Amino acid sequence: MVKNIVILGFLCLLACFVDSRPSEDKPKPFKWGLVTAGNVSHDFANALGTLDPEVHQVVAVAGRDLERVKQFAQKFEIPKAYGSYLELAQDPDVDVAYIGTINPQHVELTQLMLDHGKHVLLEKPLTMNEKQAQKLIAYAKEKGLFLMEALWSRYLPSFQYVREQVQRGALGEILSVEAELGLDNMQFVERAIKKEFGGGTVLDIGVYPIQLCQWIFQQAPTSIKAAGKLNDDGVDLEMSAVINYGDNKVCKIRTSFTTTYKNGATIVGSKGQITMPLFWITTSIIDVDGTKKTWPLPKPKYDTNFMNSAGFRYEAEAVRQSISEGKLENEVASHAESLQLARIEDEIRRQIGVRYPQDD
Known part of the structure; x- marks a missing residue:
């Protein structure tokens, strides 16, 4: 009888311990x-x-x-x-x-x-x-x-892998990045082409190739040279830019709301290159050894409005982890990085003549 009571007490204590286990399990x-x-x-x-x-x-x-x-x-x-x-x-x-x-x-x-x-x-x-x-x-x-x-x-597994390849020197010294993003259907989307809505390719889709340049080179540009085509409302329908990082390191980008491009990116190093088809939403790459690597996304319950947007899940989990650790920012998309991107966007807009009321 006493033995049974002892065993029962032990089991109760064990159950309490399991229920009170810390956050990694629950x-x-x-x-x-x-x-x-x-x-x-x-x-x-x-x-x-x-x-x-x-x-x-x-x-x-x-x-x-x-x-x-x-x-x-x-x-x-x-x-x-x-x-x-x-x-x-x-x-x-x-x-x-x-x-x-x-x-x-x-x-x-x-x-x-x-x-x-x-x-x-x-x-x-x-x-x-x-x-x-x-x-x-x-x-x-x-x-x-x-x-x-x-x-x-940046939170997609493909982007994480590319960054790792760059960091470990698989491409050697990075020499150049080229990225293009053109979506001709956007010329009919009011929020994308009206100044009052903050339209224009630089702010709407330009952030994708710009952030890729920064993701790879991890430093502030030494110079930027940009050109663009504006609509009657004064926002850019097309933009091209050469972003220099010194030591002959360069990033060439272009964006468009009037032409659909192949929408890929190529990262070239002294030992080889990586190609990222549909680079801003990519789930596959052509690696430095010429092999194709793919990271399938889970299938969501409903059809998506934007291709591969099930990939939002990765940034959402990164937000949760950062907040649970008491952080005010996430290192992959840090405050300093956002400020640098804004600085580059401002300079490109200045050169092509796009100005918003918020700039005054």
């Missing part, structure tokens, strides 16, 4: 709030659905068209649908806000979320210019909250 649920119910938020919610539902949970979505927001919430089984961004900011259940609005709204909405204690993952570009980026990053630090520009490409 991570704390990470609760997302989506700011807007547009196409990019759709794909972000879809990508979160490929992660552990006990860890990543979308608890609220907000937008200005409440009926549309309710339909969005029903589709993704999100418990709360709000007709204003303030309501989401005030929701105590939301840990982090994902902001996918048009560019000119980034600063105001990020500050709103920070004012109410929310961490923020903000779609690229972080802001309209470097001046705004500096102020927004400083504001997030003042609040003691996490802020990150959604440079999602």
Whole structure:
């Protein structure tokens, strides 16, 4: 009898220990709030659905068209649908806000979320210019909250692998990067071609080849020479730039809303090269030894609006890990990196003559 009681007591203690094991076995649920119910938020919610539902949970979505927001919430089984961004900011259940609005709204909405204690993952570009980026990053630090520009490409396994190859010297000394991104259908998308919406290739898609240059060279450019073609509203429909990094290291990029390019990138070193087809969304590369390497993405529940956007899952998990460790930024898309990207974008826009009201 006594022996049975002892065994029972031991089992109870063991059960209590198991139930109280730390976060590595039972991570704390990470609760997302989506700011807007547009196409990019759709794909972000879809990508979160490929992660552990006990860890990543979308608890609220907000937008200005409440009926549309309710339909969005029903589709993704999100418990709360709000007709204003303030309501989401005030929701105590939301840990982090994902902001996918048009560019000119980034600063105001990020500050709103920070004012109410929310961490923020903000779609690229972080802001309209470097001046705004500096102020927004400083504001997030003042609040003691996490802020990150959604440079999602960098978190893809393909990008991580390329960076590792560069770091370990598989390509030798990096000599050049060439990247192009042209999407002719964008010339019909109002947010992409109107100045009031922060349109233009530099801010909309230019960040992809620019950040690739920075991802590879990991230093500030020594000089930039750019040219572009503007529409009647004063935003760029085409852009080309040569970004020099000194010691004959150069990055050549081009973007277009009027022509669809092959949309690949090539990284050339003294020992060989790596080719990245559809580089900003790539799940496969041609490695330095000529072999093709592929990293398939999980299939989300719904069709996506943007190709391979299930890859958003990787940046979402990086955000969770950083916040759980008490960090205010993530090293892969750091504050310093966002400031450098904004600085390059500003200089390219200056040279081709694109100026927004936010620049004044």
